[in-house]
Amino acid sequence: MQDLKWTYSGTSRTFPSKVPKSLSKVPSWFHSEFLRSPRTVRFEARLLERIFGKDGDLIPHVECVSHTLLHVNRWNPDGEAEILVFGRPYFQQDVAAMIKKVADHFRQLSLQSADDASAKEAEAQQLPVADARAKSQ
Numbered sequence: 001m002q003d004l005k006w007t008y009s010g011t012s013r014t015f016p017s018k019v020p021k022s023l024s025k026v027p028s029w030f031h032s033e034f035l036r037s038p039r040t041v042r043f044e045a046r047l048l049e050r051i052f053g054k055d056g057d058l059i060p061h062v063e064c065v066s067h068t069l070l071h072v073n074r075w076n077p078d079g080e081a082e083i084l085v086f087g088r089p090y091f092q093q094d095v096a097a098m099i100k101k102v103a104d105h106f107r108q109l110s111l112q113s114a115d116d117a118s119a120k121e122a123e124a125q126q127l128p129v130a131d132a133r134a135k136s137q
Contacts, residue, residue: 029067030087038071038084039092043103045074045081050106051099066095 052058052072059070068087083099085092 027064027067030069034069034086034088037089038086039089039096041083041085041096041099041103042080043100044107045077045079047103047106048072048074048081051102062095066098067091068095070095 048056052062056072059072063069066087068085068091071084071086073082073084083096085095085099087095
């Protein structure tokens with residue numbers, strides 16, 4: 001397999017196309033001082049699966065590609081989730097911003113689908129009235 005090339009803000013990085021399924025040991029690029037000050041991202045827990053996949057399957061990929069480690073705190077399914085991002089400060093900032101943008105994207109999709117569903121429901125409620133009027137004329 002060919003490695004993936006990614007360019008961001010003029011900086012080019014190459015990442016292996018095969019990402020490990022899980023990180024069973026601390027990666028060589030991670031240093032213990034990164035554990036001192038994690039960046040925190042909070043959002044609705046219902047978005048966790050949409051962002052990171054079922055059972056967090058995408059977390060190892062995000063960690064490998066971004067050179068950060070993620071820790072998910074999920075207080076309850078209907079409440080808030082907290083993601084702790086460990087790594088170099090500028091990597092933390094990039095990953096936290098990415099997670100926020102993805103959460104916003106899925107939040108907008110949820111609102112849009114809810115609006116579509118309520119519009120269809122309103123339309124369905126109006127149709128029988130319109131049909132009854134048409135038949136009486």
